[in-house]
Amino acid sequence: MPKAQETVLEIDLNALKHNFEHLKSKLKDNTKVLAVVKAFAYGSDACKIAKYLETLDVDYFAVAYTNEGVALRQAGVTKPILVLHPIAINFKTLIAYCLEPNLYSSKILETFIEVATQENQTNYPVHIKFNTGLNRLGFDERDIDFIANTLKETSGIKVKSLFSHLAASEDLNEREFTLNQINTFKQYSEKLINLMGYAPIRHMCNTSGILNYPEAHFDMVRTGIGLYGFGNSEKESKNLKPIATLKTIISQIHTIEKGESVGYNRAFKSKSLLKTATLPIGHADGISRIYGKGKGFVTINGKKAPIVGNVCMDMIMVNITNIECEEGDEVIVFGPEHNTAESLAESASTISYELITSISQRVKRILLK
CATH class of the missing domain: 2.40.37.10 (Lyase, Ornithine Decarboxylase; Chain A, domain 1)
Structure with a gap:
């Protein structure tokens, strides 16, 4: 490698490929992979990282905010992009760039349906998040009937996935808590699937979940920090390469x-x-x-x-x-x-x-x- 002549951040795409393939090797052949590229792909370069991951046949991307997804689309990224924390004021922009929102509360669900209807959308893909213990964003069990009834009253949206987020998947001392989260997600998602009458993609595992809880891989997994070379434990980090x-x-x-x-x-x-x-x-x-x-x-x-x-x-x-x-x-x-x-x-x-x-x-x- 050439010697630096100024302050630079070198990004090794070969290391990225190694990490992607290592994590994918932990999955069943039909399990999809969602790459988390929020925060400039964890401080690197979201557009270039995403474009490269598309060549590796990644299935999905996730960003935190709408403007991050817009930047990916403007760079030519074509794969589906989940916006993890959408804000109502950005819904029209989100739709204009074919981004897919996480709908995590009754207000956000109702507001997005209203905007989708105004924009003449039919079966617009959305994602429903359940709170199973992280206590940041998400519906709980009391909301399931409301979600199902609300969905039946509109043709503007259709649920693409149901998901949740593990709070302590890297900490094996919290295994009981994590298993309880997994079981809770199974119960919530199965109840909503029965009420909706169709089965969206289900996903719950982050990088540490991929490595520690194969029983929770469901239909898709999400990986962020692992792609960039960190496994949240000394043992797993040895199998990954910082990019x-x-x-x-x-x-x-x-x-x-x-x-x-x-x-x-x-x-x-x-x-x-x-x-x-x-x-x-x-x-x-x-x-x-x-x-x-x-x-x-x-x-x-x-x-x-x-x-x-x-x-x-x-x-x-x-x-x-x-x-x-x-x-x-x-x-x-x-x-x-x-x-x-x-x-x-x-x-x-x-x-x-x-x-x-x-x-x-x-x-x-x-x-x-």
Whole structure:
């Protein structure tokens, strides 16, 4: 791979393919795969990721918000796209771009039927979400008769899928809770299917559900973090390949005398003679202030360099006292071979999801095939 000459996020499509095929190998042949590409495909590049996954014959995509789905359509993505958290004001736009809403409450269901009718839609595909314990979005058992009766009174929409979301599928200590969620979803979905008179696609498993609960694969599974190389456990992560490497360079090297300070608010005061490197990346690029004051680190020429003082908006300073390096040298912020996004996130008591989805859109993306 070429050495970085500026701050870049390299995206390895071969790793993406490996992850997709590994996860698919856990499924029965007729089980569909929905790829979650919300939040710029977990901080990478949603349009390019989705276009590539279409060549691998993925069945479905999911985004969080309508504008994310619009961007995919404008990029030429043709597969069905589920909008997980649609807002009523965007319903006309959603229909205009052939996106499929998650209808999670009586108000959202009734409002979407009203808009679909105004837009002269017939059997417009929608998805019904049940709340089985995560307690974010979704109908519960008391709503099933209402859903069925409402659907019978309209020809504007038709249910494409019934789904729910596991709350703790990665935590085997919560296995009893998860099995209860699965059984609850079975009961709710079977009751509604009987009332509707037809059987939509059913899906419940996220990445950890795919790996830990094969009995809950149903007709389709959803994978987000697993596609991007993280398995939510050390064992499973070994079977996956992180697709993203965040690189930057050394802009300038300083010698810091004993007693001198570095950065804003003099957050670091040197107790001895040392050397620091200034890097062109900061909290506006997604490296939050929580990584400052020695919690976070980068890798330079194979050695760890801890962050010194506070993270600035556009720069960080790192301790290179015991590292042979020069201005212009490449720096690995995180990647699959050195300090991973998981290890960097853990250093600041957070998770890889938060770190990778925070990488700013001003950071240049480079696709590797």
